[in-house]
Amino acid sequence: MNLNELVNRNKEYTKHGNVANYIPELSKANPNCLGVAVAKCGESVIAAGDSNIKFTIQSISKPLILIMALLDYGEEIVFSKVGKEPTGDSFNSIRRLETINEFTKPYNPMINAGAIAISSLIKGKSNNEKIERILNFIRKLSNNNDIKINMDVYLSEKRTGNKNRAMAYFLKDIGILEGDVEEILDLYFMHCSIEADIIDLANIARVLACAGKDPLTNEVIIPRRIVQIVNTLMTTCGMYDESGEFAVNVGLPSKSGVGGGIMTVVPGKMGIAVYAPALDKKGNSVAGVKLLEDISNEYNLSIY
Amino acid sequence: MNLNELVNRNKEYTKHGNVANYIPELSKANPNCLGVAVAKCGESVIAAGDSNIKFTIQSISKPLILIMALLDYGEEIVFSKVGKEPTGDSFNSIRRLETINEFTKPYNPMINAGAIAISSLIKGKSNNEKIERILNFIRKLSNNNDIKINMDVYLSEKRTGNKNRAMAYFLKDIGILEGDVEEILDLYFMHCSIEADIIDLANIARVLACAGKDPLTNEVIIPRRIVQIVNTLMTTCGMYDESGEFAVNVGLPSKSGVGGGIMTVVPGKMGIAVYAPALDKKGNSVAGVKLLEDISNEYNLSIY
Amino acid sequence: MNLNELVNRNKEYTKHGNVANYIPELSKANPNCLGVAVAKCGESVIAAGDSNIKFTIQSISKPLILIMALLDYGEEIVFSKVGKEPTGDSFNSIRRLETINEFTKPYNPMINAGAIAISSLIKGKSNNEKIERILNFIRKLSNNNDIKINMDVYLSEKRTGNKNRAMAYFLKDIGILEGDVEEILDLYFMHCSIEADIIDLANIARVLACAGKDPLTNEVIIPRRIVQIVNTLMTTCGMYDESGEFAVNVGLPSKSGVGGGIMTVVPGKMGIAVYAPALDKKGNSVAGVKLLEDISNEYNLSIY
Amino acid sequence: MNLNELVNRNKEYTKHGNVANYIPELSKANPNCLGVAVAKCGESVIAAGDSNIKFTIQSISKPLILIMALLDYGEEIVFSKVGKEPTGDSFNSIRRLETINEFTKPYNPMINAGAIAISSLIKGKSNNEKIERILNFIRKLSNNNDIKINMDVYLSEKRTGNKNRAMAYFLKDIGILEGDVEEILDLYFMHCSIEADIIDLANIARVLACAGKDPLTNEVIIPRRIVQIVNTLMTTCGMYDESGEFAVNVGLPSKSGVGGGIMTVVPGKMGIAVYAPALDKKGNSVAGVKLLEDISNEYNLSIY
Incomplete structure (x- = not known):
C-alpha cells in the first residue's frame, strides 16, 4: 500500500480520542x-x-531544545540537571521529584519537568535572544525560514500553565533551575508554541535519521553522539x-506533542x-499512532 | 516539681537538633x-x-487562620478545600496532591498545602485588610495589642519560599485556589511571620482550652464546635x-512552628x-517536646 | 434522648454501605x-x-494484641517493630513499607501490616498456646468466659487472605518478622476471627476507660502507661x-472492625x-459511626 | 581493537561493584x-x-519465558497479565502494583512481578513438565543439550525469596495469578537458577538477532512478531x-541478570x-556494561 492508501x-x-482542551x-x-x-x-x-495544516509542536520541541542544550553546555552539565530514565508516570506528574534517591532531578528531558530544566540551559542574553536562537535552529533543521x-x-499556555509553574518552582527549590523561574517558564511556553506543519517536522526528523547531516549540503548540523x-x-x-x-508496535524513535x-x-x-x-488519554494522537503502526509494518521499519 | 525545675x-x-535554616x-x-x-x-x-523572647509563630498560625476561615465561611466550604486526615508525610510534601482518590485536595489544614488553601478563605477586600483582620484576631485572643x-x-520567606509556591500553583491548577496565587502566598508568608512570645501563645491556647471563651469577659470568641x-x-x-x-507521649492538642x-x-x-x-528532623522543637512530655506526666494532663 | 431513641x-x-464481602x-x-x-x-x-448478635471482632483485636505484646515484651521492643504514626493510606496498603526513611517498619499497629508484626510478639510455645492466651485475656477483659x-x-480468612500474606512476606523480607510467616499469619487470622457481642466489647472498652482497672475487683489489668x-x-x-x-465528629478513642x-x-x-x-468505603460501620456521633454530641463526650 | 583488547x-x-549477596x-x-x-x-x-564459567542466568530467563508464554498463549492473553511500559522503579519494587490506573497489573515482564505473572503462563501438567519444557527450549536456542x-x-533462592513471595501473593490477590502461588514461585525460582555460560547466551541472542531463525537449519524457532x-x-x-x-550508551536490546x-x-x-x-546498585554487571559500551562504540552497533 502507498501512503495515500x-x-x-x-x-x-x-473519530476516537479528544482534541487537547487544557x-x-x-x-x-x-x-x-x-x-x-x-x-x-x-x-x-x-x-x-x-x-499543509500548521499546528503548534508542543512537546516535539523537547528533543530539539535538548539538542541545543547539549550543543551549548555539553553532556555532563545537561545530565546533571535531568536523568535518562523512563518513569512510567504521566508527562506532567510531579511526585517523582520528591522521591529520595541517588539524584534528585527530573527523570528525563521528555517529560515536562525535564524539559523545563533543559529550557534553563539555552544560551542567550535575554529570552528574546534565546527564542530567536531556538527558532533559527528549527528553521535550519526544517529548511523553512518562516517558522514562528x-x-x-x-499566551493561552502562559495563562493556564499552573501545573508547569508548580513544577518549575519545585525545581527551583531543589536547586535544578538557575535564573528567574517565570522567565524560564516563558521560554518554555514559547518553544512549545512554535508552529510547523508535517513537512517541516519530516525534514527535521530526516536530519536525525541521516546521522545529523543537512540533506542538501551534507554539513554536520548535529554531532553523531548527540543524534544517538x-x-x-x-x-x-x-x-x-x-x-x-x-x-x-512501531519500534521507531518518536516524539509526540499534544498539538x-x-x-x-x-x-x-x-x-x-x-x-x-x-488524542488518547496519555496525550498521544490516536490516528497518528495507528498510521505509524501501519507504516512501520508495511515497510518493515522497526529497529528491533 | 514546679515549672522552673x-x-x-x-x-x-x-543542645540537640538545629535551628531552622531554610x-x-x-x-x-x-x-x-x-x-x-x-x-x-x-x-x-x-x-x-x-x-520574653519574641519569635515568629510560623505554622502555629495554621490553627488560627483555620478558626477565622471557619468563622468567615463555615464548615462546609472550608472542608471542601481541605480534608481532616493525617498524612504520614512531611509538612511540605507535595506528592499526595497528585493521588487520585475520592477528593483531590490537601489532606488537612495543618500541612503547608492545606494552610495555603485556608489562606485563600480569609475575607477582606485586599491583603492589607486581610492581614489586619488576622492580626486583630490574634491580638484579641492573646490579649496583646502589640502583635505584629x-x-x-x-521578606526572607517570600524570597525563598519556592516549595510553597510550587504547592500553591499546583492547588491553583486543580481548582482549590480562587484568586491570585502570589497574593494568597503573600498572605500566607505574612501570617507565618507574625511575632509573639510564649505568654501570648499561652493566652491564645487558653481560649481554646476554656470552650472558646475570653477568660476575662467570658464572651464566646470561638464557638464550641470550632474549638472542637x-x-x-x-x-x-x-x-x-x-x-x-x-x-x-504528651497527649494534648498542640501545634508547633519551625520558629x-x-x-x-x-x-x-x-x-x-x-x-x-x-528543631528535630521533622521540624519540631526538641527541648520543647521534651518539656511538654515532662509537664504532661508531672501534672497528669494527657487526654487519653 | 436516651439510647433507644x-x-x-x-x-x-x-441502609447505606455494604457488608464486607472480601x-x-x-x-x-x-x-x-x-x-x-x-x-x-x-x-x-x-x-x-x-x-445480642455475635460477630467477629476483626481489627478490634488489634489494640488488644497490642496490649498483650506491650505486656509480654515492653514498649521498646514493640515499637522497634511498628511506629506510632497515622498514614493517610487504607488499612491494607503495602506501598509505604517500601518507603525509604529513618525506619522501615509498619507505620502503626492499627493497620494490617502493623498488627501482623504485633502478632509475632505474643509469647507462647505454640500457636495453640498463643491463641489460648489471647482468648483468656479477652475473656478476662470482657468478663465473658465463652469468648471463642x-x-x-x-478458615475463610485463611483461604482468601493473600494481601495479608503478601504483607507478611514483605515484613519477613525486611527483617520485621521473626519465626515462621504462615504461623504468624495463622495467629493473625485466628484473633481476627474471635467472636463477641457489643456487651463484651463495651466491657473491654470500660477497662481502658477506667485506667486499666477491673471494674469489679479494681485490680489493675492494664498498666496506666499502656492504657494511654x-x-x-x-x-x-x-x-x-x-x-x-x-x-x-466523635472525638473518642475507637477501633472499628470490618465485622x-x-x-x-x-x-x-x-x-x-x-x-x-x-460498611463505608474505608471499612467503617456506616450506622455505627453515625450513632456514635449522636451519642458523643448528646452526652457531650468528645475529649477535645 | 579486537575483543581480547x-x-x-x-x-x-x-574491581567496582559487589557480587549479589541477597x-x-x-x-x-x-x-x-x-x-x-x-x-x-x-x-x-x-x-x-x-x-567457560557457568553461572545462573537469573533475570535473563525473563525474556525467554516471555517467548514461551507468547508461543503458548498468544499476545492478547499474555498482555492481559502484564503491561509493556518501563517503570523507573527498581526490579523488585512492589508499590506500583497498588497504583490505581486503567489496568492493575505488573508494568512489564522484565521486572520480578511481571516475570512471576509470566511464569504462571507456561503450559504443562506439572512443574516438572513445565521446567522440562523451559529447559528444552533453552537447550534448543543455545544449541547445548547440557543446560540444567x-x-x-x-534452593537458596527458594529459601530466601520472601520479597518475590510477597509480590506473588499480591498478584494472586488482585487476580493476576491463576493456580497455586507456591508452585508458580517454585517454577520462577527454578528458571532463574538455570545455569549457562556466555557461549550459550550468545547463541540464544543470535536467534533473536537473526529474525528468530536457527542459524544452522534456518528453521523459524521464534516468529518475527515475537522477536520484535x-x-x-x-x-x-x-x-x-x-x-x-x-x-x-550501548543502544542494543539487552537483558541482565544478578548472576x-x-x-x-x-x-x-x-x-x-x-x-x-x-554488580552496581541497580543490579547490573559493572564491567559487563562497560565492556558492552566499548563494543558498541568500537563496532558502531547502536540501533539509534
Whole structure:
C-alpha cells in the first residue's frame, strides 16, 4: 500500500480520542484531520492527507531544545540537571521529584519537568535572544525560514500553565533551575508554541535519521553522539507513558506533542511526521499512532 | 516539681537538633533558649525560663487562620478545600496532591498545602485588610495589642519560599485556589511571620482550652464546635509527621512552628506554650517536646 | 434522648454501605442490624437495639494484641517493630513499607501490616498456646468466659487472605518478622476471627476507660502507661484513613472492625460498643459511626 | 581493537561493584572474572576472557519465558497479565502494583512481578513438565543439550525469596495469578537458577538477532512478531531502572541478570553475551556494561 492508501485506511481513527482542551487555544483544532509526510535521505519530501495544516509542536520541541542544550553546555552539565530514565508516570506528574534517591532531578528531558530544566540551559542574553536562537535552529533543521511562534497559543499556555509553574518552582527549590523561574517558564511556553506543519517536522526528523547531516549540503548540523542520545531518549521516553507500547508496535524513535503531531526517525533511512489532533488519554494522537503502526509494518521499519 | 525545675531538667535538650535554616532569617535564633508559659482558666499566666523572647509563630498560625476561615465561611466550604486526615508525610510534601482518590485536595489544614488553601478563605477586600483582620484576631485572643509581623522574616520567606509556591500553583491548577496565587502566598508568608512570645501563645491556647471563651469577659470568641474541630486537628495533625508519637507521649492538642514555638491546649484546664528554637528532623522543637512530655506526666494532663 | 431513641434515629443509616464481602463468610451478616452497649465505670452495662448478635471482632483485636505484646515484651521492643504514626493510606496498603526513611517498619499497629508484626510478639510455645492466651485475656477483659473463635470465618480468612500474606512476606523480607510467616499469619487470622457481642466489647472498652482497672475487683489489668498508648493510637489510627474525620465528629478513642463493630473508650467515664455490619468505603460501620456521633454530641463526650 | 583488547581494557572495572549477596549462593562468585562471547549470524561463536564459567542466568530467563508464554498463549492473553511500559522503579519494587490506573497489573515482564505473572503462563501438567519444557527450549536456542538447573542456587533462592513471595501473593490477590502461588514461585525460582555460560547466551541472542531463525537449519524457532516484542521490551526495560542510561550508551536490546550475565541482541547482525559478577546498585554487571559500551562504540552497533 502507498501512503495515500494508508492514510485512508486510518482515517476512521480520527473519530476516537479528544482534541487537547487544557490549553484553551488547542481545543480549536479540527479532529478530522490526518496527514503524513516522509523525507527520505537524499530524496524529496512526499506527503499524503492533510499535509499543509500548521499546528503548534508542543512537546516535539523537547528533543530539539535538548539538542541545543547539549550543543551549548555539553553532556555532563545537561545530565546533571535531568536523568535518562523512563518513569512510567504521566508527562506532567510531579511526585517523582520528591522521591529520595541517588539524584534528585527530573527523570528525563521528555517529560515536562525535564524539559523545563533543559529550557534553563539555552544560551542567550535575554529570552528574546534565546527564542530567536531556538527558532533559527528549527528553521535550519526544517529548511523553512518562516517558522514562528503562534502567539495565541503561547499566551493561552502562559495563562493556564499552573501545573508547569508548580513544577518549575519545585525545581527551583531543589536547586535544578538557575535564573528567574517565570522567565524560564516563558521560554518554555514559547518553544512549545512554535508552529510547523508535517513537512517541516519530516525534514527535521530526516536530519536525525541521516546521522545529523543537512540533506542538501551534507554539513554536520548535529554531532553523531548527540543524534544517538536524542534518538534513544525519544525511543524510551518520547511517547509519554505509552512509550513501551509504541516501541513494541512501531519500534521507531518518536516524539509526540499534544498539538497532535508526532515526529518519527527511521535511523539511516528517513524522517516521518504525522498529524491528527484527537488524542488518547496519555496525550498521544490516536490516528497518528495507528498510521505509524501501519507504516512501520508495511515497510518493515522497526529497529528491533 | 514546679515549672522552673522542669525547665532546668530539660535545658540539656536544647543542645540537640538545629535551628531552622531554610528560611535564612530563622537561623539567627539562639538555640540555648528554653521557656514555658502556662495560662490556667481563671488565673494569671505563669512562666519559667526564657519567657520574653519574641519569635515568629510560623505554622502555629495554621490553627488560627483555620478558626477565622471557619468563622468567615463555615464548615462546609472550608472542608471542601481541605480534608481532616493525617498524612504520614512531611509538612511540605507535595506528592499526595497528585493521588487520585475520592477528593483531590490537601489532606488537612495543618500541612503547608492545606494552610495555603485556608489562606485563600480569609475575607477582606485586599491583603492589607486581610492581614489586619488576622492580626486583630490574634491580638484579641492573646490579649496583646502589640502583635505584629516581623518584616525581615516575612521578606526572607517570600524570597525563598519556592516549595510553597510550587504547592500553591499546583492547588491553583486543580481548582482549590480562587484568586491570585502570589497574593494568597503573600498572605500566607505574612501570617507565618507574625511575632509573639510564649505568654501570648499561652493566652491564645487558653481560649481554646476554656470552650472558646475570653477568660476575662467570658464572651464566646470561638464557638464550641470550632474549638472542637481545631483541637482535634491539632491532635491528629499538629506536630507534622510526629503527631502520633507526640500524642502517645504528651497527649494534648498542640501545634508547633519551625520558629521553635509549640502551643498546647489542655481542654477544660489551661493553655501552655513552650519555646526552644532547635528543631528535630521533622521540624519540631526538641527541648520543647521534651518539656511538654515532662509537664504532661508531672501534672497528669494527657487526654487519653 | 436516651439510647433507644438514638438507635431508632440512626436506624435509617443501616441502609447505606455494604457488608464486607472480601472475606466470604462476613457477607452473611444482616445489614439491618444496629445496636449499642454502654458500660459506665462502676455501673451495669446497658444496651439498646440489636445487642445480642455475635460477630467477629476483626481489627478490634488489634489494640488488644497490642496490649498483650506491650505486656509480654515492653514498649521498646514493640515499637522497634511498628511506629506510632497515622498514614493517610487504607488499612491494607503495602506501598509505604517500601518507603525509604529513618525506619522501615509498619507505620502503626492499627493497620494490617502493623498488627501482623504485633502478632509475632505474643509469647507462647505454640500457636495453640498463643491463641489460648489471647482468648483468656479477652475473656478476662470482657468478663465473658465463652469468648471463642468463629472457625468458619477463620478458615475463610485463611483461604482468601493473600494481601495479608503478601504483607507478611514483605515484613519477613525486611527483617520485621521473626519465626515462621504462615504461623504468624495463622495467629493473625485466628484473633481476627474471635467472636463477641457489643456487651463484651463495651466491657473491654470500660477497662481502658477506667485506667486499666477491673471494674469489679479494681485490680489493675492494664498498666496506666499502656492504657494511654492504646487509647492514643486508637484515636489517631483506629478508624483507618477516616480517623481524622471521626476524631472531629466523635472525638473518642475507637477501633472499628470490618465485622461491623466499633469499640469506643470515653476516658474516665465509660466503654461503648456499637454494631452495624454495613460498611463505608474505608471499612467503617456506616450506622455505627453515625450513632456514635449522636451519642458523643448528646452526652457531650468528645475529649477535645 | 579486537575483543581480547577490549576485555583487557575493561578488566579494571571488575574491581567496582559487589557480587549479589541477597541470594546467599550467588555471593560465592569470583568478582575478578570478565568474559565476552559473540555469535554472528552465519559464523562460529568467538569469545575472549573468562568464557567457560557457568553461572545462573537469573533475570535473563525473563525474556525467554516471555517467548514461551507468547508461543503458548498468544499476545492478547499474555498482555492481559502484564503491561509493556518501563517503570523507573527498581526490579523488585512492589508499590506500583497498588497504583490505581486503567489496568492493575505488573508494568512489564522484565521486572520480578511481571516475570512471576509470566511464569504462571507456561503450559504443562506439572512443574516438572513445565521446567522440562523451559529447559528444552533453552537447550534448543543455545544449541547445548547440557543446560540444567543449579540446585544449590535454586534452593537458596527458594529459601530466601520472601520479597518475590510477597509480590506473588499480591498478584494472586488482585487476580493476576491463576493456580497455586507456591508452585508458580517454585517454577520462577527454578528458571532463574538455570545455569549457562556466555557461549550459550550468545547463541540464544543470535536467534533473536537473526529474525528468530536457527542459524544452522534456518528453521523459524521464534516468529518475527515475537522477536520484535522481546527485543523491544529488552531495550526499554531490560536493564532494570538503568535501561535508559544503557540505551543511550550501548543502544542494543539487552537483558541482565544478578548472576552477572548480560545477553545482548544486535538486530540483523549478531548475539553477544558478557559475564562479570560484580554488580552496581541497580543490579547490573559493572564491567559487563562497560565492556558492552566499548563494543558498541568500537563496532558502531547502536540501533539509534
